[in-house]
Amino acid sequence: MMMEKAPHQLIEGMIISAFAIGSKKSYIYVRGEYDFPIECLRIAVKEAYAAGFLGKNILGSGFDHDLDVYRGAGAYICGEETGMISSLEGLKGQPKLKPPFPAVQGYLRKPTIVNNVETLAAVKYIIRDGAAAYRKHGTEKSPGSKLFSLSGNVQKPGNYEVPLGYPLMDLIMKEGGGIKAGRRLKAVIPGGSSAPVLTADEVAKANLDYECLSAMGTMLGSGAVIVIDDSQCMVDMLGVLTHFYHHESCGQCTPCREGTGWLDKIVHSILEGRGRLQDIDLLLKVADNMKGRTICALSDAAALPVLSFVQKFRDEFEFYVREGVQRLEERHMPKCTINGKETEVKEGSTIMEAFRKSGESIAHYCYHPGLSVAGVCRLCICEIEGNPRPQIACNTAVTEGMKVSNKTEKVKDGAKWILDFHLINHPLDCPICDQAGECGLQEQYMEFGKYDPEMAEKKVKKHKVVDLGPSVVLDSERCILCSRCVRFTDEVSKTSELGIFNRGDRSEVGTVEGRKLDNKYSLNTVDICPVGALTSKDFRFRQRVWYLKEANTICTGCSTGCNVKVYFNKEGLFRVKPVYNEQVNGYWMCDEGRDIYKFVNRKDRLLQGKKRTENGWSDLSPKAVALEAGLAIKKTPAGKIAIVVTGHATVEEYEFLVKTFVDQVKTSRIYHWVNNKETFETFDGLLIRGDKNPNTKGLLKVFEKNNIQAAWKDLESGLASGEIETLIVVGPENCALFPDLEKNKTLFGHAKNLIWLTSADHSLNQAMDKLNKDNSEKDNLNNVWLIPMKTFVEKAGTFVNHNGLAQKFNKVTTVVREALTVIEACQLLVFGEDSAVASNLTTTSGTIRTNGVEKLDLFVEEARPADTVFLEHRKKNEFVFKKGSL
Helix, strand or coil: CHHHHCHHHHHHHHHHHHHHHCCCEEEEEECCCCHHHHHHHHHHHHHHHHCCCCECCHHHCCCCEEEEEEECCCCHHHHCHHHHHHHHCCCCCCCCCCCCCCCCCCHHHCCCCCCCHHHHHHHHHHHHHCHHHHHCCECCCCECEEEEEEEECCCCCEEEEEECCEEHHHHHHHHCCCCCCCCCEEEEECCCCCCCCEEHHHHCCCEECHHHHHHCCCCCCCCEEEEEECCCCHHHHHHHHHHHHHHHCCCCCHHHHHHHHHHHHHHHHHHCCCCCHHHHHHHHHHHHCCCCCCCCCHHHHHHHHHHHHHHHCHHHHHHHHHHCCCCHHHHHCCEEEECCEEEECCCCCEHHHHHHHHCCCCCCCCCCCCCCCCCCCCCCEEEECCCCCCEEHHHCECCCCCEEECCCHHHHHHHHHHHHHHHCCCCCCHHHCCCCCCCHHHHHHHHHCCCCCCCCCCCCCCCCCEECCCCEEECCCCCCCCCHHHHHHHHCCCCCCEEEECCHHHCEEEECCCCCCCCCCCCHHHHHCCCCCEEECCCCCCCCHHHCEEEEEECCCCCCCCEEEEEEECCEEEEEEECCECCCCECCCCCHHHHCCHHHCHHHECCCEEEEECCEEEEECHHHHHHHHHHHHHHCCHHHEEEEECCCCCHHHHHHHHHHHHHCCCCCCEEECCCCHHHCCCECCCCCECCCCCCHHHHHHHHHHCCCCCCHHHHHHHHHHCCCCEEEEECCCCHHHCCCHHHHHHHHCCCCEEEEEECECCCHHHHHHHHHHHCCCCCCCCEEEEEEECCHHHCCEEEECCCCCEEEECCCCCCCCCCECHHHHHHHHHHCCCCHHHHCCECCCCECCCCCCCCCCCCECCCCCCCCCCCCCCCCCCCCCCCCCC
């Protein structure tokens, strides 16, 4: 985090430290897999040199100092100082015997001081404010603050800086938001994987400082706090740790080389049901005899978790051996019977979760798996054998042998009456309700209701068409007060704009006085509203849901990569909603991401190819304009060709584009167009990231693979000097996310030949005309080719999100059927019409016919896809779609 978010703070601390000891050279050693931190550091080092903080005669002081960022080969052992020095010297990363210590004889046999990033980053503040100010934080023996990486089974994992001595339980419960609902704290690893584990009772007494944790038999270590709840199996977790240390041992010292493998094999034999009771004691013996008997501490790092796990959770190891099972979960999987079906659930699960797992239906409104339990709708009543009265399923935990039913006459009658209570004041305006077709109230009534209403009195009138904010409208008469929306703003967005006001049947959802529902996640309240009370201003009354098809894809609004569902028909795309993914976005998405369907529709698209020469603009088919632009590439020397790419294309497209131009065109002038530079690394703590591209990580991996290191300033100078004659620009798809688009149109327009691969109709032809009018001294107009491209919904591929997670997605539909993918355009630009590659080119729309047809022919489709979106001969009521089928 420090390397990504505050690299200059680290660099400044290193310069100060180097000045103090008279060092003229320093290195930042980074593990090889850390692509993004390495990139951040290298940029920061260049900036420090440019500012005069590094190099010769720094700030006129007479002090010289150089700093390099060194990329290791990816070995955990290089966290040990002498092993790191060996790697830095170009040798295998293996620790060295001490003495001599590095301070006497280190890198290249010269005195070397090794410190970690966090220590060096603190130097600036200690020098500026003084040691006394630094010691105001923390304890007497552990002064200052420390960064703790909180992970595992907590509500809000993340990096937190707290004073040393801070209670461990406060870090988990206050900063981390506590354990997930229905779970209990079981254990904590307080200082990284090598630190001995603490039980829940020990955690309650532990403070995050060196002396306290040492007295408890563990250590502060790296400050990586791993929280473990009662759903986790300690044997399984130890299997992960022993495998890691077995893999990372450098193999130099016998106890570590053989001991890590031995531990790993014993633990996994227990996990696989082949363990013996004596193996548990053998684990303790092997681990104990590995401690303190090797050159470095990796052997201890492997042994300490084994000792603490076995000693503190021996019963779990014995259970595995006795029962011969692979997962301890089975010991904690209570069995219950749901409507006659025997079902196993995790310990602590509710009856509602048991119903969902068993596949049995149960009525409910207020329950939502991403929110706390409210228990207000009372629809999920069920009978439990032996219990005198019905209970609600959302707030009742399953116990062993429990028998539950919601099909008894008593429960059925109760559900019908509760539905009647919900409906007595609900308006029967289903034909005009925007939620019709997706209304939970209708679905629940059809499955659990179908009663004859007895309400004859006038309905309570409430406020209609209430403007809650910029995105959401409320119809209070439709609201059934499930409180989902209120809980969302309290628990997820944490903006608390909504509340329930008044009393009795006059109660209404509304906004707190003087406020509006105006947060960046407000439209999630529409998604979770089970009736038509909350509607989206953007979508309401534009389409009926039964006229729409739906398909899953990935949001391209930022680098989070939320899983989403898009809704479309022959008229175009109309809305985007989140799809649950525990690893990425949970149940939610931001309001910004819901607009990604707009730039896909035809009104904002480049529908045909355009070519401009000294004779003006002309329209061509995409194939024809790509072939003609390819002739300009062939006439340009390789050293004068450059490419600009954004982070919107797929990994597959990047790989083909870069490899083709590097291998075939012989140019490595490929530049990354970074939008939102000032906010690129920001994150709101929930989902929204400053990197407004879905595949920046994928692009950078392709660049690294092909050794692409071109700097943007080189593009600017090359275009200004005329060194770059032909420029190919790929993207962006969503122009609204590129605030420097107009500026870069002018920059790119200086190329003699500009080939722009774009899905958006962003008026480039007008921009080019203006540019040439401003440069009237030129004899000739620059040549421009605009090639229509497919968007993310019109192709399949892979995006890599901010966390390095590769997510594949499929084609959703076709909007502009003649448009090309980047791969198709690249093939035509480089190989042309006559190549073997292009002649058999199969596109997502059909096959490009290149034999026996003229150059200006359009793509000829083999068969028009059934889901093609096009506006020709549109009839408003021609739809025959079945909702949800593709």
